[in-house]
């Protein structure tokens with residue numbers, strides 16, 4: 572019997588219209604375009620404006636883009652996973668709502684949270700469902716409305732993050748395409764350095780937590796940077812050595828877009844030249860769970876069936892990992 576692999580067969584994306592430039596940020600905090608560009612590679616990010624619009628709004632739009640482009644019937648979707656750190660509501664799965672709104676009425680849906688590694692972990696989950704033979708169409712969406720949890724008077728975080736969503740469809744493949752290998756890690760020491768302190772079970776919301784700005788993202792940037800550089804590079808390198816791959820075998824490095832310097836360090840370690848490194852951080856900043864699928868959507872026209880892609884991500888928790896995937900189609 573041929574082994575079933577899980578291939579990506581379609582992608583879709585959505586970014587909000589509003590462009591928050593480095594120039595505009597200069598009017599909120601003591602910063603400047605030169606500092607932001609040289610330290611992060613970010614020029615602008617997208618912000619979702621509009622009362623009552625949450626992460627599901629962008630997840631639905633990205634899914635609709637995928638459905639329209641691929642011509643699939645949403646009723647055939649078995650499972651909808653929304654990888655997100657910013658669900659619409661603390662209780663009530665965002666994915667269940669998204670599934671209903673896109674007409675995936677035969678699907679079940681749930682959210683997956685692993686900060687900036689949510690989508691990478693989601694690729695593992697979606698692929699495992701497909702490889703098990705139990706499900707045929709799994710829609711994995713990475714979506715985050717980071718602007719809902721950012722303090723725009725904190726220059727250490729507000730310059731980095733943006734909003735967006737990307738969606739991919741996983742389907743069974745019998746040509747050996749799709750996810751080949753993965754190496755996923757976590758380390759709980761990380762929660763001291765990147766977190767939202769209040770609003771969870773450990774520190775429920777009070778007037779005091781709100782007054783003390785405990786519901787915004789806190790990041791000790793330097794420490795996170797150090798861990799991100801060494802860990803992302805380590806796991807990406809492991810994907811190559813474990814699969815006997817060398818630079819000519821790799822067509823694309825698909826790395827989480829947190830900081831251009833972290834992406835470059837990862838590329839250097841695995842020996843991949845700049846032209847093989849997907850990059851869109853200059854346009855969107857760090858969209859947390861959406862960075863990887865947004866890259867796939869932006870580079871879709873350049874991807875060819877059978878291309879070898881190395882994914883790598885690092886985020887709060889800490890959570891991190893890498894994956895090796897063979898691209899599933901020509902667009």
Ligand code: UT7
Pocket residue numbers: 601602603606607610611687726727730791792793794795796799828829830833857859885886887
């Ligand atoms: O996606 C999840 C994982 N997250 C990451 O991977 C992010 C990792 N961290 C980073 O990307 C970087 O640490 C940052 C971009 C957040 C910060 O860059 P950095 O090069 O680590 O800067 P720093 O925090 O070491 O600050 C250097 C200097 C400081 O001034 P002094 O003490 O040297 O006088 C800061 O106060 O830059 C100052 N600074 C700023 N200056 C202008 C910090 N933020 C800003 C700012 N504009 N926005």
